[in-house]
Amino acid sequence: MRSRHVTHLACVLVLFWATPALHAQELNLEDQVIEHTLDNGLKILMVERHEVPRVVCHIYYRVGSVNERPGITGISHFHEHMMFKGTRTIGVTDFQADDALNRQIDSLYHLIYREKYWKRDGDQAKIKWWEAQADSLMKYEKRYIIKDDLWETYMKNGGTGLNASTGKEITGYYVTLPSNKVELQMWLESDRMLNPYFREFYSEKEVVREERRLSENSPGYFFREQLNATFWAASPYAWSVVGWDADLQKLTKQDMIEYNRRYYVPNNAVAVYVGDINPQGIIALAEKYFGRIPRGPDPEPVRTTEPKQYCEKRLYGEAEAPPSVTIMYHVPPAGHPDAEVFRVISGLMNGTTGRLYKKLVKEKGIAVEASASGGGMMYDGQYSFSGRPKSEAGHTPEEVEQALYEESELLKKEPVPEYELQKVKNQTEANFVQSLRSTYALAARLGRAELGLGWRDLQKSLERMKAVTAEDIMRVAATYFVKDNRTVGILYRAARTPQGRRAR
Amino acid sequence: MRRLLITAILAVVALSIATATAQIPQHPSQLSFRPLPFEPPKAKDYRSVLSNGMVVYIKEDHTLPTVDIRATIRTGSLYDPPDKVGLARMAGEVMRTGGTKNISGDDLDERLAFLGASIGTMIGTTSGSASMSCLARDREEVLKLFADVLMNPLFAEEKIKLYKDKAIEALKTKNDQPRAVLETEFRKLLYGNHPLVWEETKTSIEGITRQDLMAFHSAYFAPNNIILAVAGDFQRQEMLQKLEQAFAGWQRRPVTIPRIPEVAAKNRPGVFMIQKQINQGYVNVGHFGIKDTNPDIFAINVMNFILGAGSFTSRITSKVRSDEGLAYNTGSRFANEHLFPGTFYGYVQTKSQTVYYAISLILKEFERIRREPVSDEEMETAKNYFLDSFPDRFSTAIGTMSTFASLEYDGFPLDYFDTYCAKIRTVTKEDVLRVAKKYIKPDEMTIMVVGDIEACKKGDEKHPGTLDQLGRITEMKLPDPLTGL
Numbered sequence: 001m002r003s004r005h006v007t008h009l010a011c012v013l014v015l016f017w018a019t020p021a022l023h024a025q026e027l028n029l030e031d032q033v034i035e036h037t038l039d040n041g042l043k044i045l046m047v048e049r050h051e052v053p054r055v056v057c058h059i060y061y062r063v064g065s066v067n068e069r070p071g072i073t074g075i076s077h078f079h080e081h082m083m084f085k086g087t088r089t090i091g092v093t094d095f096q097a098d099d100a101l102n103r104q105i106d107s108l109y110h111l112i113y114r115e116k117y118w119k120r121d122g123d124q125a126k127i128k129w130w131e132a133q134a135d136s137l138m139k140y141e142k143r144y145i146i147k148d149d150l151w152e153t154y155m156k157n158g159g160t161g162l163n164a165s166t167g168k169e170i171t172g173y174y175v176t177l178p179s180n181k182v183e184l185q186m187w188l189e190s191d192r193m194l195n196p197y198f199r200e201f202y203s204e205k206e207v208v209r210e211e212r213r214l215s216e217n218s219p220g221y222f223f224r225e226q227l228n229a230t231f232w233a234a235s236p237y238a239w240s241v242v243g244w245d246a247d248l249q250k251l252t253k254q255d256m257i258e259y260n261r262r263y264y265v266p267n268n269a270v271a272v273y274v275g276d277i278n279p280q281g282i283i284a285l286a287e288k289y290f291g292r293i294p295r296g297p298d299p300e301p302v303r304t305t306e307p308k309q310y311c312e313k314r315l316y317g318e319a320e321a322p323p324s325v326t327i328m329y330h331v332p333p334a335g336h337p338d339a340e341v342f343r344v345i346s347g348l349m350n351g352t353t354g355r356l357y358k359k360l361v362k363e364k365g366i367a368v369e370a371s372a373s374g375g376g377m378m379y380d381g382q383y384s385f386s387g388r389p390k391s392e393a394g395h396t397p398e399e400v401e402q403a404l405y406e407e408s409e410l411l412k413k414e415p416v417p418e419y420e421l422q423k424v425k426n427q428t429e430a431n432f433v434q435s436l437r438s439t440y441a442l443a444a445r446l447g448r449a450e451l452g453l454g455w456r457d458l459q460k461s462l463e464r465m466k467a468v469t470a471e472d473i474m475r476v477a478a479t480y481f482v483k484d485n486r487t488v489g490i491l492y493r494a495a496r497t498p499q500g501r502r503a504r
Numbered sequence: 505m506r507r508l509l510i511t512a513i514l515a516v517v518a519l520s521i522a523t524a525t526a527q528i529p530q531h532p533s534q535l536s537f538r539p540l541p542f543e544p545p546k547a548k549d550y551r552s553v554l555s556n557g558m559v560v561y562i563k564e565d566h567t568l569p570t571v572d573i574r575a576t577i578r579t580g581s582l583y584d585p586p587d588k589v590g591l592a593r594m595a596g597e598v599m600r601t602g603g604t605k606n607i608s609g610d611d612l613d614e615r616l617a618f619l620g621a622s623i624g625t626m627i628g629t630t631s632g633s634a635s636m637s638c639l640a641r642d643r644e645e646v647l648k649l650f651a652d653v654l655m656n657p658l659f660a661e662e663k664i665k666l667y668k669d670k671a672i673e674a675l676k677t678k679n680d681q682p683r684a685v686l687e688t689e690f691r692k693l694l695y696g697n698h699p700l701v702w703e704e705t706k707t708s709i710e711g712i713t714r715q716d717l718m719a720f721h722s723a724y725f726a727p728n729n730i731i732l733a734v735a736g737d738f739q740r741q742e743m744l745q746k747l748e749q750a751f752a753g754w755q756r757r758p759v760t761i762p763r764i765p766e767v768a769a770k771n772r773p774g775v776f777m778i779q780k781q782i783n784q785g786y787v788n789v790g791h792f793g794i795k796d797t798n799p800d801i802f803a804i805n806v807m808n809f810i811l812g813a814g815s816f817t818s819r820i821t822s823k824v825r826s827d828e829g830l831a832y833n834t835g836s837r838f839a840n841e842h843l844f845p846g847t848f849y850g851y852v853q854t855k856s857q858t859v860y861y862a863i864s865l866i867l868k869e870f871e872r873i874r875r876e877p878v879s880d881e882e883m884e885t886a887k888n889y890f891l892d893s894f895p896d897r898f899s900t901a902i903g904t905m906s907t908f909a910s911l912e913y914d915g916f917p918l919d920y921f922d923t924y925c926a927k928i929r930t931v932t933k934e935d936v937l938r939v940a941k942k943y944i945k946p947d948e949m950t951i952m953v954v955g956d957i958e959a960c961k962k963g964d965e966k967h968p969g970t971l972d973q974l975g976r977i978t979e980m981k982l983p984d985p986l987t988g989l
Binding site: 027049054084142147148155158159160162176179181202203207213217219292320368388391393426428430433437493 | 527528529530531532535537538539540542565567568569570601610613614617618619620621637638639666669670672673674676677680681682781782783784786814815816817821822825826827828829830831832833853854855884885888889891892893894895896898899900901
């Protein structure tokens with residue numbers, strides 16, 4: 001791709017500035033991505049970028065909150081935290097001694113949890129006594145723990161972008177390293193996959209609960225969480241990634257071990273390397289380090305499919321947040337022929353030249369913000385319209401709601417003009433090219449796509465999007481944007497007393 | 505026979521596993537890495553000046569068929585007149601949305617959207633910026649539009665009204681986020697009545713006119729007051745020529761940057777609390793910090809990495825989060841300013857009952873790093889991190905050009921990065937101790953807590969202690985953002 005382009009330009013551009021340069025559709029990921037699959041099923045994806053001697057190294061697992069069930073919600077995210085607490089080899093000076101202590105601590109917590117959560121009136125004195133014992137064992141354990149060993153090892157070797165994240169479907173572990181140190185990542189990550197050990201489980205659980213509190217203190221969080229839980233009747237998309245606090249409290253070490261065994265296997269993962277690499281060298285290292293990990297049983301995909309909704313659902317709430325309306329519709333999962341149509345609809349609706357801003361903000365002047373987003377996820381889909389009324393001028397969420405309906409009705413009635421459709425397609429295509437500029441973003445897109453419909457689908461879906469017609473939009477809007485298929489959330493600003501305490 | 509064969513196969517398998525695993529070192533510390541020399545790119549190699557005085561940092565980058573330009577303009581909300589607070593910010597947005605003398609804002613939006621390109625402008629506290637991004641095939645057209653926005657903004661009345669509506673609506677949400685409240689009020693407490701922390705109100709926003717915006721533009725937007733960073737899929741000489749053409753007719757002229765009052769850097773010890781009905785206390789503990797021109801900055805960065813900026817490798821995170829499970833977010837920060845002393849603070853967000861305990865742990869770490877030298881391992885980790893991650897700054901062409909543009913904007917020597925690594929290498933444990941003693945003042949800490957005051961004041965059974973042990977408590981009233989009163 002690159003060389004052809006450069007030689008071509010060098011001789012022609014001097015004469016014709018306006019020569020059409022490489023068109024976005026000529027940008028072919030196929031030419032840039034090198035893939036390799038290990039015998040144990042781990043996929044390796046590589047892209048060479050030689051600007052600086054650094055390599056973005058990401059590992060993604062096909063696991064997230066959608067794989068959880070009631071009772072263990074939040075475990076995927078909690079597991080992500082635990083993966084930074086070391087392994088059987090990292091983060092510990094004497095594994096045998098540490099393990100012996102951990103077994104004692106776990107047995108105490110087994111007693112505590114049974115007394116606390118299995119009984120209606122547990123014996124508080126007993127609980128206190130066991131907790132005190134566990135506390136002193138945990139204090140004693142510190143002598144065997146090398147604090148945050150994994151993180152420190154990465155950082156002192158120039159690791160940046162060091163983090164991990166858990167979503168509804170995918171969990172990722174990230175680090176960017178000097179290009180001479182990729183082997184360090186292979187060592188540490190293959191060790192995390194092979195030798196997980198859930199040290200400091202109980203204190204980390206408190207960190208996760210603090211993280212949940214942080215979300216709770218973001219204005220309108222509880223309402224959004226409830227709205228989402230209302231929208232999904234059966235699907236595990238119903239709970240947030242951080243999980244319900246009651247579940248977090250009761251999660252056990254054993255839950256964590258079982259969850260790890262099921263999902264964190266090489267055949268459920270992809271490793272991505274983007275940067276100053278020699279692909280053959282990467283493959284050799286991957287064979288050596290990741291190749292030693294046994295393949296696991298293939299995890300079963302999520303069984304539950306969201307049933308059809310037969311009546312409108314509505315939710316009203318109050319919070320110390322701007323008033324708003326959200327209208328959610330059930331739509332098909334990614335890969336469904338209709339899925340790409342929603343991408344085009346988002347293009348039509350959003351941005352300063354999008355229909356929502358033009359109509360609701362500029363023309364009618366009833367909203368400060370309006371947008372539409374969503375589409376197919378791995379197992380089901382959700383599409384929503386939302387807006388914030390101009391409350392200072394007395395406008396209400398209900399007014400915005402009606403105006404949003406007018407826009408979705410219009411989609412059903414009038415074919416989208418050719419120019420508007422082309423604009424959306426151009427924008428989507430250009431955004432796609434722009435999004436590949438950052439090596440970090442490129443690694444993330446490839447890895448996540450690979451665990452969904454495969455990385456090649458990034459480009460294929462772009463082609464499908466370009467084939468969407470005005471008729472497709474009318475048909476899709478008429479099919480999905482209907483009353484019985486929607487959940488509407490209306491949030492009002494909570495009245496506050498002069499002391500800043502919420503009025504009840 | 506069959507059995508023998510299986511045994512033989514098993515033996516081979518076992519052997520190959522043994523050799524494979526034997527190659528893998530027992531511990532990552534046993535890995536060795538080939539040396540990796542890195543010479544940072546030199547700013548002067550990329551610098552050009554257009555005939556009208558506009559400075560350009562420019563680099564070809566043929567990775568993708570795109571072009572990016574970012575302009576930095578010497579201006580800022582710092583120079584807002586006291587009765588027109590919000591002027592610079594409004595100018596920064598409406599100069600783009602309001603269109604130009606040649607094209608209306610709506611038409612500009614449409615054309616850029618059709619091309620899948622973007623042009624944006626904004627003005628922050630101490631600088632203004634404008635940027636464009638497009639596919640390489642559209643660079644000439646988008647560059648013309650970009651130059652037009654910089655040179656000829658119209659500030660159309662209807663777009664001013666749209667902006668005002670949105671800005672006033674945004675004021676109403678200003679006190680919603682506890683973290684935003686903490687950051688704003690903490691700075692206000694330290695900087696007092698200074699343009700750095702002046703706030704917009706409904707009245708100040710409504711009072712700004714199109715004439716104000718036009719005058720603002722004439723005052724600061726001149727080619728000789730702008731530095732460009734340019735990167736993408738083009739030929740350098742060709743692009744420079746196009747830039748000359750795009751900005752032709754824009755003459756250089758003198759620009760006067762107003763003088764700004766000095767910050768009276770006087771710390772304000774005490775505990776300051778703001779009521780919010782939430783389940784955590786959002787906490788900052790600190791005082792004035794440094795300017796980014798301070799020669800001690802390298803030692804301070806190493807010290808602060810060890811103290812609380814190095815994520816899990818830092819003492820505060822290790823203690824407060826990892827050890828005690830008290831918080832998701834905690835650490836320390838030197839928020840350096842260029843023209844003024846910045847702030848230094850430790851921060852934590854923790855459930856109301858453990859607010860006192862978490863603060864006391866942070867204060868202990870402040871004391872410890874001033875009292876005893878850091879360890880050799882801590883020094884090694886911190887310095888290695890800075891040295892090994894150094895090339896990250898140059899990982900994209902446009903990022904590198906912008907970095908050089910910022911150097912020039914802030915008046916740093918253009919060879920700043922040539923000596924960067926050497927300066928990190930020479931930091932010693934004695935330097936770290938010295939700067940900790942000099943720049944961290946435990947007796948002058950402003951402790952600010954946003955949260956449910958009554959719940960935060962007292963500790964819990966497990967961690968006894970109350971907030972008033974840390975200083976006199978002042979309960980602060982949050983101003984109404986619409987009126988500022």
